[in-house]
Amino acid sequence: MQVPAPFDYVRAATVEEAIDLLARHGPEARLLAGGHSLLPMMKLRLARPDTLIDINSLADLDYVRLEGDEIAIGALTRHSTVKDSALLAEHYRMFAEAESHIADPIVRNWGTVGGSLCQADPAEDLPAVLSALGATVVVRSARGSETIPVRQFHIGPYETRVQGAQILVEARVPVRPGAGSAYYKVERRAGDWGIAGVGAFVVAEGGRITDVGIGITAVGAEHFTCPEAEASLAGQPVSTEALATAAAICRDRCRPSSDQRGPEDYKRHLVGELVRRALVTAAARAEGREG
Amino acid sequence: MTTTDAPRSPAGNPIGFGRMLRKEDARFLRGRGTYVDDVRLPGMLHGAVLRSPHAHARILGVDTSAAEAHPRVRAVVTGKLLQTLNLAWMPTLSGDVQSVLATDKVRFQGQEVAFVVAEDRYSARDALELIEVDYEPLPAVVDALGALDPDAPVIRDDLEGRTDNHIYDWEAGDRAACEDAFSRADVVVTQDILYPRVHPAPMETCGSVAHMDKVTGKLTIWTTTQAPHAHRTLYALVAGLPEHKIQVISPDIGGGFGNKVGIYPGYVCSVVGSILTGAPVKWVEDRSENLMSTSFARDYHMRGQVAATREGKILALRVDVLADHGAFNGVAQPTKFPAGFFHIFTGSYDYPAAHCKVTAVYTNKAPGGVAYACSFRITEAVYLVERMVDCLADELGMDPAELRMKNLLRPEQFPYTTPTGWVYDSGDYPRALQEAMRIAGYDRLRQEQAERRAAARRGETGPLMGIGMAFFTEGVGAGPRKHMDILGLGMADGAELRVHPTGKAQLRLSVQTQGQGHETTFAQIVSHELGIPPEDIEVIHGDTDNTPFGLGTYGSRSTPVSGAATAVAAQRVRAKARIIAAAALECSVDDLEWTLGRWQVKGDPAQGQTIADIAMAAHGSLELPEGVEGHLDASVVYNPPNLTYPFGAYICVVDVDPGTGQVTVRRFIAVDDCGPRINPMVVEGQIHGGLADGVGMALLEVMAFDRDGNHLGGSLMDYLLPTSMECPRWELGETVTPSPHHPIGAKGVGESATVGSPAAVVNAVLDAIGVRHADMPLTPAAVWRAMQGRPLRTDLALE
């Protein structure tokens, strides 16, 4: 089996200590949470940090809780916790549905929400979920905390707004009474990265869409979303035509690349298909028409 | 014949055939197996291989100085150094030569270039990065279809006089008879069919621990091999080491599937490393090395043509094959059969004319071709014929089951000589197909499909349902030594049976289990013949110092060959036991009759001797008749008179999501006939595993390349093995048609399911989407593109 290049290892007992260690060890230091994105890359020697700062002791960053009109998810919350969270299931089924497609049950015991967001793989599912929901993230540094909308958080593949001696500590998701949501992902095989993944939520009143969010991953959608499609649905009736129109916009605006998961034309088609399904299901759930 | 008849031993095991729990499990369940990477010797060093990033490049220079200066590195081996030992090249199993460590050029991405020996595996890996190789990249031949173009780069310029990438042409059958049949046919269907490059990917990768003991002059190699004796002889021939001073030990093997038949450069390097350092050297490859450089399987580009009457009677089948062998011809198959047993492509049907031509070419990819339970290319042959039959059914608008029933060989036709010269031993094919259809509820399935199609026409959305089938005939148990040898070593295998004074027995085998349960099933064969409880029979295998010579386990040959040797050896022991019993009872041998485990006097059964009594007498002071030696042993080398021919009928039901192209395998029904089943539990397990292979190959697995020869399936993230989620419950049935020439009528079954299943799945998917043909793997993208009428080329990244 392939093995990493040498590095130094330290543990942080608190967030402040983690920030301090990042500052002291410089740009080649990386935070180590679940390690299930970072360590595989290090074993293949595609990543070669000179110091790992183990933050698995930061148990106070492992939570899913309601705080006012937001659900707060700690950065060290494991995928399995998100998948099994009754609170998230009550508000947004999208989370459990996305998680059931992420990696495998063992990996989900260890990978974290923070790790998933900061790894910023263009095919990660949680960024699409959080983008769809218009979530924000909280990033802490020595200067204090900064709240960043998820839709501004990802700069590009594997690059986020977290720079230098900063640590993402939390994601915050607005609660929307009456929202219905869904996540659809097509992969070649269980556990594979998605060919495309789509999450959507809908709030409807009197047969009209009053709030909607679409998240798309693995097809180069900027910030994992498609604002134009969302805008097209504002105030629209919950109709086949309106949802199909939004799906077509997503299909046309995404930028998939041909690879072993599929050629560009298939991926583009898939986006349209999955957006349509996600919107249809989300709307049905919002209107109480689907279990 | 049922296999539940055998009486039970004190430990509850069948004395003979029947369901018996495995002896092997005791250590595996506790994590106490000994696989190659578990072998630890005092002073052991670790090796690592540096591999080429280029598919085709000249080597201008190799600078190992920085690696040699690493404080924990003990040796660095290059092709140049091996040249001084005449080991830079080694013969392959197909009469070609293969580079051990590259000297002039690298010819595939992942090819071995240098070998580091260090004190621990992490340092060995670090040292690889310190080796500088100066490459001059060359254009690569990646598409086999272009390998014979006049302007294609010549890969094997190491071979004198070589001006192209052609390896051989090979033909079988009667071309003229085919032409005649085709000219008279009502219907001719032509179809290009690819069996893409795939890989056995056993869970354990390949490796070796080599220990050249300078004091005793003995070389001991623990290694992942399915053929320990063949390896020993090859090391002797290749390295010039005296064969009696080489001991090859195959410990527990974590899956073989044909991946562990050949000798890989890494093994040779570990031997050289041990010779250079005087210490044991362990080399175990990582998964990317396994996928990128060890023996791949298949890669057959086939053009099939079938001729038939409009009523659906097949008249002839012919096929042209372009075989991609990679950069070296390293296929492991009998010498006289460069395309293996592909000419069994005529299949299970009754028609007079067939012809095939196989053209093999070099490409800038890893060598191999025969692996992954292919039964020497029978996977390719069965896939071809079963796809062609479905294409014909599609052309005729006929139900594929009906078309098969119309053409299947009838039981009264056996033994049956095929148009390409195979003599099928026995079979009742229509009964097997009927049984599969019964278990599946075939008519109800077609009815459900019709209802769904009607609903779709009414505008209702829903998954597309597909039903596919495959009928296969396998030829296993290679083989008669007159016809079948590998590198000149005849494919006869042996068994040595020794019954100890207390009546317990040891059986030494030349075949090598990698999970097939030989420690249990072969004990059951002896038990069947001698009445000794299986728990009192120890099966010994894997160590060339302690076992008889043979060619090992692959091609489902263990039961047909070594199983036969075992039965014959036990029968000889029983016959000798009769003589000794007669001497002990002071009667004539004709006065004795055999009941389970006992020779007793006819009409006076109280007068008798158990095998244990006889064994003690045989080792004791009992006076034996003239010419009869003492002890109770027998040693047999079995030269099989023919292959054996297991067969089966498989039916697969799928649901396809038309919007995404995703395929769900709803059901899989498999009826197998491998003759009498020594241990039905083990047989079913073998079948389950092979059926999963079929789902894997049909829907997931491919080693694809890009135009530059970059390998796109070099990890398990890209080379997708089926998980529990892709597999349905496997529904098994059986028929039992003994082989007339095998001592216990058994036929072998290890590869049957891998042979028969891919076509069943592919036929089902294509049935669902109404497309005549699309190539494996039928990923969601491939299915969707097939539905659009623009099928994907799955083996090359062209888009």
Added chain:
Amino acid sequence: MQITVNVNGNEASADVEPRLLLVHFLRDVLGLTGTHWGCDTSNCGACTVWVDGLPAKSCTMLAVMASGRRVRTVEDLADGDRLDPLQEGFMQEHGLQCGFCTPGMLMTTRWLLDHQPDPDVETIREAVSGNLCRCTGYENIIRAVRHAAGHRAEEVVS
């Protein structure tokens, strides 16, 4: 650096490089070779052990990360001569052939049964979806877990 890991109830201390993977610590430093490895990309699950009571792929964890934690390997399942009921189930139902994936399968399904004593077929299938097997086609592994949960010699459920 110095680490102390509780492995199968015993404190194991050693001086290791930070980059030493947990699977190598178990196999090469402690000699517990029951835990296997089969890939480079955290896919195959042959290396599955428990860390602080949760299944983990030990190839994707550093030994230093396990310092101060509890690790459980396959060697801890049997109690002397007595097999764990799950191991018994694997033997009764022929849930293993070459044995290489088996320790990982056992650790994953032991955890499943500890938390869901009577899982149905689909639950078992999903639970082992991170453990690859090339020999069994998963059929008898599922039967083995059902056996350990008290269901013997089941017919195929279509």
